[in-house]
Amino acid sequence: MELYRGTTANQTDYNDDGRGPKSGKLLSNTDERLDSGLDSLKEDNLPSLEECRITDFVGPTDEPWKKELTEDGDTYLHLAIIHEATDAALKMIALSRRDPFLNIQNNQRQTALHLAIITDQPLIVEQLLKAGCDASLVDDHGNTALHIACRKGSLACFGLLTQGCSQHLSAILQTPNYNGQKCIHVVAIQGYLSLLESLIQLGADINAQEQCNGRTALHLAVDLQNFDMVKLLIEKGASVHSVTYGGHTPYHLTYGRSNADIQKVLYELTSPHLRELPESDSEDSEDSDEDYEERCQSEVEDLYDDIKVMGQ
Known part of the structure; x- marks a missing residue:
């Protein structure tokens, strides 16, 4: 079950793929959850949440329900979260404090915590963290919660995570996903100014480079022509002289771009010897601007649109 691309009131992000109980409660707003893939859950040959009543969770000490998995590797807790069966999920969490059960990863390596954030259930996120869920685990795209x-x-969810895993927060902030992006890069691409400020206050490296091509958050903001993000990053101390693996400064990325304000600000701040494009500049050295924007968008879509059922 790969679940990504949940939808908030104003944003569309991940894509998720999931399986749910045969007679479980599907999410109430199909259109809103369309991007998450929850509407495409296969309904046959799966256990039913109704068949596993809350009272059943108080059963034998060996708690056999913890060992039940769907063919996609989902536990009853995964399924309860996917279908927003809040009472059932909270009961299972309460009976699993400090239990490895909380950190079981499905076939897409998603934990209950990943799914609770994807489906935007802060109460579940809070209880999972209090019960000992590991926020450093990554899914099959390398994404932490x-x-x-x-x-x-x-x-x-951001606030709960940063407060609830404070001991490991520094390491999590330095963890790149499999696209080479740390959390500060993800926020820069999405354009969330408040989250960017919060990450910097929490100790994220404002000049951290993507592992794929060496872009910093400032490079990304210029690439995506987000003037507000550029101004905020400069105000917070982002280096205008940081260069990508191809030798490009943020100013270099303003060439051929429409936002003259970004170009003017960076021109004034960039040392004269770093204003000229490097002689080795070529289309092969890095993505073109259009290609990069398309790749940024496709990364978002890929993370949440790769709905897989039985590997298809």
Whole structure:
């Protein structure tokens, strides 16, 4: 079950793929959840949440329900979160404090915490963290739970995560996903100014480079022509002289771009010897501007639109 691309009131982010109980409660707003893939859950050959009543969770000490998995690797807790069966999910969490059950990853390596953030359920996120869920685990795209909250722009989940995993927060902030992006890069691409400020206050490296091509958050903001983000990054101390692996400063990325204000600001701040494009500049050295914007967008879509059922 790969679940990504949940939808908030104002943003569309991940794509998720999931399986749910045969007679479980589907999400109430199909259109709103269309991007998450929850509407496409396969309904046959799966256990039913109704068949697993809350009272059943108080059963034998060995709690056999913890061992039940769907063919996609989902536990009953995964399924309860996907279908927003809040009471059932909270009961299972309460009976699983400090239990490895909370950190079981499905076939897409998503934990219950990943899914709670994707489906925007802060109460579940809070209880999972209090019960000992590991926020440093990554899914099969390399995303931590915080990567997902940053991509979704979920202030509530972001706050709970940064407060609830303070001991490991520094390491999480330095963790790149499999696209080479740390949380600060994800926020820069999405354009969330408040989350950017929060990440910097929490200790994120404002000049961290993407592992794929060496762009910093400032490079990304210029690439996406986000003047407000450029101004905020400069105000917070982002280096205008940081160069990508191809030798490009943020100012270089203003060439051929429409926003003259961004170009003017960076021209004035960039040392004269770093204003000229490097002689080795070529289309092969880095993505073209149009290609990069398309890649940024496709990364968002890929993370949440790769709905897989039985590997298809």
